[in-house]
Amino acid sequence: MPIPTTVSTSTPVAEQGKHVFHITGFSKHMGMGDHDDDGFIRSGNFKVGGYDWAIRLYPDGSFKQWKEYISVYLELMSINVKKVRAAYDLRLVDHSTGLSSSVHKAEPRMFNSRDGSRFAPQTPLFMKRNELESGGYLRDHRLTIVCIVQVFKEPQVSECELRPKIKVPPSDILQHLGRLLETGEAADVTFSVAEQTFPAHRTILIMRSPVFMAELCGPMCEAKTQHVIIKGMQPAVFRALLHFIYTDSLPMMDELSADDRSEMIRHLLVAADRYAVDRLKLMCESILCEELDMQNVAVVLALADQHQCNMLKDACLEFMSSSMDDVVSTAGYVELQRNCPSVLVDALVKMIQWFK
The missing domain is CATH 1.25.40.420 (Serine Threonine Protein Phosphatase 5, Tetratricopeptide repeat)
Known part of the structure; x- marks a missing residue:
């Protein structure tokens, strides 16, 4: 029996924002110093995901040993915020094309306003100044930084619900085969049993009985055999044998008395043995044993x-x-x-x- 299954879905919830920071007269900001000298320029605060952020730029690099670089950081400005999970992309605009290209991009990470993790990236090596000048990012002493921030919140989880089920009906192939026997449609062989005729289908017979296979397809039979005479068997028994071959079940025998039913089962056992229909033979044995x-x-x-x-x-x-x-x-x-x-x-x- 299938186990009842419930389903819930977790969907990430994120809010994204973009801030463009223009720095004009960039050359005049040179010589401000490094981190120890507070030699930085900060953008105005912008809000994404309910938190305040800013871009911090060190024109001379944030550390003396990296003064040939500019250092650019995304900074969490909200106060006393311990855990903010966010991804970011710091980009520079090429003024010759108007397009921006990513310089430093990171997957979601945790920001804490109380320690150094409020800054990202954790490296001062943003871009060398000579590359900044040669790459088209400085034009008329103007530098444009674009920062895209994506803040991730608690995922949204749907309520549990039962998984949809598609009910599959039981197999009805045996019913179809039974109707095929009953109607005789597309029959390609007929049997005569005591002057009664039974149309049947060669493929089904040879599939279910090795004796029928030998008689209908073996080297001793004629290629176009379509009519077979069955001797030494009653028509009712042969009809019951065909019913089992097509439906894998015994026919109804409610109209027979107990003695007649027992006699029919005995005759059917003989027929099953004759045509090597082993399961039918065992079913007859089981019935006779019980009775x-x-x-x-x-x-x-x-x-x-x-x-x-x-x-x-x-x-x-x-x-x-x-x-x-x-x-x-x-x-x-x-x-x-x-x-x-x-x-x-x-x-x-x-x-x-x-x-x-």
């Missing part, structure tokens, strides 16, 4: 012996061992004694072995 009584056990024993139904034969012998006195007075036992004496000898030997 054993003093009146039929001898008849069933003879049948089991004749058609190599060893499990059914053992069941008959075990049944007879417990009520032999009653069995010997039946007509079936007399018939068995007259026609199959060897079976009785085997039965007596086994019963003696059981009693030892």
Whole structure:
């Protein structure tokens, strides 16, 4: 049985903003010093995701040993904020084309306004000044920095709901095959059983019975065999055999009396053995085993012996061992004694072995 399954979905929630910071007269900002001299220029505060941010620029580099570089940082300006998860992209505008190109980009990371993690990136090596001048980023002493910030908040999780189910109906292939047998549509072979005719389909028969395969497709049959005469079988039994071959089930026998039904099952066992339909044979054996009584056990024993139904034969012998006195007075036992004496000898030997 399928396990009930519920589904929820987590969706990232992010707010994105962009700030453009123009620095005019860039050359006049040179010589401001480094980090120790507070030699930086800061943009106006801009808000993204409910937090204040700013761009900090060191024209002479934020450390003396890197004075040939400019240092650019994104800075979290909100006070007493411990955890802000954000991604950023610091870009420079090429004034010859008007397009911006990324210089430093980072995936989401944590910002804390109380320590050094409020700055990003964690490197002063943003760009060398000579590359800044040769790359078209300085024009008329004007530098433009673009910062794109994406702030991630708590993910949005949907309420749990049952996973949608598509109900698949049970297989109905056997019903279709049963109707095919009933209507005879597209039949390519017919059987005559005691002057009754049964249309059938060669492919289904050879698929279900190796005997039918040999008879309909083997080297001894004619290539265009379309009509087969069945001897030594009653029409009702052959009809029941075909029903099982097409539907893998026994036909309804409600209209038969108990004795007639038992006789039909015995005949069907013989037919199943004749055409090597093994599952049908076992089903008949099982039914006969469940319905054993003093009146039929001898008849069933003879049948089991004749058609190599060893499990059914053992069941008959075990049944007879417990009520032999009653069995010997039946007509079936007399018939068995007259026609199959060897079976009785085997039965007596086994019963003696059981009693030892």
